[in-house]
Amino acid sequence: MANPNVNEQGYIYGKFQTGPKTWTIMSRTSPQFVYLLIGDEKAALIDTFYGYGDLRQLVETITDKPVMVINTHGHYDHTGGNSFWPEAYMSEYATKEAKRAFGEELQKIAESHAYPDYECKVLNDGDVIELGNHTLEIIKIGAHSPGSIAILDKTERILYTGDELEAGQVLLGKAAVATHLETMLKLKAREDEFDYINSAHNGTHLTKDYLYDFIELDQRFIAGTATKLESAAGFGWADGSAGFGGGGDRYNYGRAHFVVH
Numbered sequence: 001m002a003n004p005n006v007n008e009q010g011y012i013y014g015k016f017q018t019g020p021k022t023w024t025i026m027s028r029t030s031p032q033f034v035y036l037l038i039g040d041e042k043a044a045l046i047d048t049f050y051g052y053g054d055l056r057q058l059v060e061t062i063t064d065k066p067v068m069v070i071n072t073h074g075h076y077d078h079t080g081g082n083s084f085w086p087e088a089y090m091s092e093y094a095t096k097e098a099k100r101a102f103g104e105e106l107q108k109i110a111e112s113h114a115y116p117d118y119e120c121k122v123l124n125d126g127d128v129i130e131l132g133n134h135t136l137e138i139i140k141i142g143a144h145s146p147g148s149i150a151i152l153d154k155t156e157r158i159l160y161t162g163d164e165l166e167a168g169q170v171l172l173g174k175a176a177v178a179t180h181l182e183t184m185l186k187l188k189a190r191e192d193e194f195d196y197i198n199s200a201h202n203g204t205h206l207t208k209d210y211l212y213d214f215i216e217l218d219q220r221f222i223a224g225t226a227t228k229l230e231s232a233a234g235f236g237w238a239d240g241s242a243g244f245g246g247g248g249d250r251y252n253y254g255r256a257h258f259v260v261h
């Protein structure tokens with residue numbers, strides 16, 4: 001049988017090891033990353049892309065441990081491949097939107113998988129997940145989506161931030177900037193526990209400086225002194241894009257960018 005993860009352009013997904021017990025998987029369809037964290041007893045997969053190819057088959061080329069799927073939030077670019085597994089863990093809010101496909105084609109793809117009606121299980125702030133000599137903690141955040149969680153890998157000292165902190169642009173509603181500041185401060189309070197940040201889009205293995213720059217950018221926006229750029233265009237984002245409510249203005253401080261709608 002043909003490999004479901006190969007098309008006319010070659011491999012759909014790339015995989016590379018980025019820590020003693022951590023693999024990064026990237027997609028050719030968008031500048032996006034998911035992460036596989038391996039413990040002695042089980043593995044955790046952080047996010048699952050859109051559902052193209054057969055992500056489970058790819059994951060099983062890396063580990064034969066049982067896989068616990070965790071979603072950083074409920075947007076479909078992070079949950080579409082959940083349906084390769086019987087259950088997925090996420091925030092309560094995310095359970096309400098995780099199965100909402102971005103269009104009919106993706107809905108059909110999900111229905112062709114083994115578990116289109118997979119069970120959504122809830123993670124709460126402070127939950128600890130033990131993979132076997134590899135420990136994770138859930139930290140509730142959420143401004144890009146009220147359903148976001150960060151995942152702190154206490155063993156490998158990495159913070160996973162989903163779409164709440166990333167190197168291209170965080171997409172935010174205007175009213176959510178104050179919440180974004182709160183969540184960045186909540187993560188900063190834990191900064192002695194991680195060495196770098198893995199986000200879901202537009203670059204990975206980010207320095208902590210991003211966190212400091214986002215705090216400054218949020219504070220300046222709230223004070224009305226943030227620098228607005230002429231164009232909202234950025235890596236992975238077009239000026240005037242219809243995505244995330246459409247339009248939007250780009251603001252920048254240092255390494256931090258957000259597009260506010």
Ligand SMILES: [Zn+2]
Pocket residue numbers: 073075144145163
């Ligand atoms: Zn998102």
Ligand SMILES: [Zn+2]
Pocket residue numbers: 075077078163200201
């Ligand atoms: Zn996303």
